[in-house]
Amino acid sequence: MSDEGVVEQPSKELMGLATYLYSPGKSGLRAREGVLNGRRVQYFKGKSALNALTKSEEGQAPRVSSRDEAIEWVQELLDFQLVVRCDRNAGDSRQLSVNPMQNFEEDAYYAWLYEGSQLMVILGGIGVVAVVLAGVMFPLWPSVLRNGTWYLSMLALGLLGLLFATAIVRLIIYLITMVAAPQGLWIFPNLFEDVGFFESFVPLYAWEVPKDAKPAPGGSAKTSAAAATMAPASDQKKAE
Numbered sequence: 001m002s003d004e005g006v007v008e009q010p011s012k013e014l015m016g017l018a019t020y021l022y023s024p025g026k027s028g029l030r031a032r033e034g035v036l037n038g039r040r041v042q043y044f045k046g047k048s049a050l051n052a053l054t055k056s057e058e059g060q061a062p063r064v065s066s067r068d069e070a071i072e073w074v075q076e077l078l079d080f081q082l083v084v085r086c087d088r089n090a091g092d093s094r095q096l097s098v099n100p101m102q103n104f105e106e107d108a109y110y111a112w113l114y115e116g117s118q119l120m121v122i123l124g125g126i127g128v129v130a131v132v133l134a135g136v137m138f139p140l141w142p143s144v145l146r147n148g149t150w151y152l153s154m155l156a157l158g159l160l161g162l163l164f165a166t167a168i169v170r171l172i173i174y175l176i177t178m179v180a181a182p183q184g185l186w187i188f189p190n191l192f193e194d195v196g197f198f199e200s201f202v203p204l205y206a207w208e209v210p211k212d213a214k215p216a217p218g219g220s221a222k223t224s225a226a227a228a229t230m231a232p233a234s235d236q237k238k239a240e
Helices: 014-022 047-055 066-078 119-136 143-180 225-230 232-238
Strands: 034-035 039-045 082-087 095-098 110-114 185-187 204-209
Touching: 014 047, 014 066, 034 082, 039 047, 047 066, 047 110, 066 082, 066 110, 143 185
Parallel strands: 034 095
Antiparallel strands: 034 039, 039 110, 082 095, 082 110, 185 204
């Protein structure tokens, strides 16, 4: 039987190397974001890929033994179209175009066509199906589980209601203090700021800074003397 028409598949070693390079946490290869043919992709420089494959750290041997071997592996990524060589637009470095010469050069740029391991996608799909089936079969659940689910849902609704109530109360207090004082008083000024959960409730209150005043670095526009007294001394110096 003829082998014509049979498409050669990449080896397990090559796929393992692609997965290694694709994960910046493992390889240290930091990819940039660009647009190739209208599609958002991650791209990297050839020299960075060689460095990632030949580096040794924490007493571990490098992924490959020599730089020449690393070049051969990256060329295989090109041959199997796991990556594609591309050029950056002179006016916009995010805009990429495919280079007709699909060979490896250290100073060239390469965009990922490989999308990484699909294990998490598969597990996510299984999880969605399991949640839907669990919801459909809710009447068949044991009474203990149904009661527990009901209590948890009531707790979640209670917390959501408390959040809305807090938002309304803090707005009312702000409007009252805007009339009674030159500046409005915010309760939990960081409640809706882009900070952590616990940081959202610190400080407890703060006077709003006028619009022409410059807020402290890293803080919200609702900074106050009360917030400054609760901050570390180093933060106060920065604010000054």
